[in-house]
Amino acid sequence: MKMQPSITELRALAAVARHRSFRKAADELELAPSTVSHLLTGFEARIGARLLNRTTRSVALTPVGERLVDRLNSILMDLDGALADVDAAREQPVGVLRITASDTVAMLLMRSIVPTFLASYPQITLDLVAEASFLDIVAEGYDAGIRLGEAVPRDMIAVRFGGPSRMLAVASPAYLRGRDPPVTPYELAAHCCVRSRTPAGRPYRWEFERHGEAVAVDVSGQLMLNRTELMVEAALKGLGISFVPARIAEPSLREGALIPLLEEWCPEYPGLFLFYPGHRHVPPVLRAFIDILKAHA
Structure with a gap:
């Protein structure tokens, strides 16, 4: 009787089939690529069938491998569900949660969501990647992502939170001193x-819009930045007008350190979704x- 495959071997096969790559599969499984390769080579030898076609540049399932993986995915899903039910029976969830978000969203999460989550679930490790x-x-091994609604893939389950969003032009009182604030986007x-x-x-x-009129402006200025928080800081320093998510600028707006501009040209749009x-x-x-996201967003 042939030796039955281990769960590790089955998960390795499913991961390689999903990613079409030993390296990406190994990253998901937190194993070395050589380990994944050796696992599957041994698996093939024991069952006497080739499951993967390997070249120096790619890996693909054989017809036998495809038939096995088609059935294997549902089996592994049932197993994950059963194990999740065991975890759910515990007083506290345990494990690692991997989430990807833009740098702007990551900053918003760090204000209250992340601290509340970590305090509520001390046995969970949060891996938040901006x-x-x-x-x-799926290919990169994340449990979930967070993006604006328009950027969420259609085949994902999306959970909306935090209400509508909008971009807002802002400037400091120091910058506006002696200058006429723009009334229309063209005056930028x-x-x-x-x-x-x-x-x-x-x-x-x-990009601006008012009463159905859409305007896209190629603005000019001496400073080019790649982080929203730096753009807010530049506006606070009086270096010019910044166009940033209103949520990020909100503390400075509330304190009067920044002044909103072109508000009627900055409509709201559907906000953030975890998917x-x-x-x-x-x-x-x-x-x-x-649960934390819905309760505190």
Whole structure:
């Protein structure tokens, strides 16, 4: 009788099939790529069938491997669900939660959500990665991501939180002293603006809208920054007008350190969403985070 495969071998096969890469599968499993390769080579030898076609540049399932993985995914999902039920029976969830968000969203989470979550669940380790570019959370091994609604992939389950958002032009009283504040976006041409770039590296165009009229402005200015918090700081220092998420500027606006500009040209839009794969069982650590998010956002 042939020796039955281990759960580690089965998970390794499923991960390689999902990522089409030993390296990415190894990252997800927190193993060395050579370990994943040796596990699957031994698995194939014991069952007497080739499951993977390997080349120096790629890895793909054989027809036999595809049939096995098709059935294996549902089995592993059921197993994860059963283990999650065991975890849920504990008084406190235990484990690691990996979430990716933009730097701006990560800053917002750090104000109250993260401290509350860590205090409420001391046995959970939160791995929060601030990343400007849009990631494939499944391929990169994240439990969830947080983005604006328009950026959430359609095949994901999305949980809205925090209400609507909007971008806002802001400047300090020192910068505006002796200057006429802009009344329309077109008047930004007469001002020094703090610019930024898109994740693709292109200068970001400031987008406004009022009564159905949409305006995109290529602003000018001496300073180019790549972090929202730096743009707020630049505005506070009187270096020009910044265009930033209203939530990030809110403390400075409340204190009068920044003044809102072009408010009627800055409409609200659907806010932030936490999203995760719909085909996976929601682990208790993620469910706990979602509960905190809904309660405190």
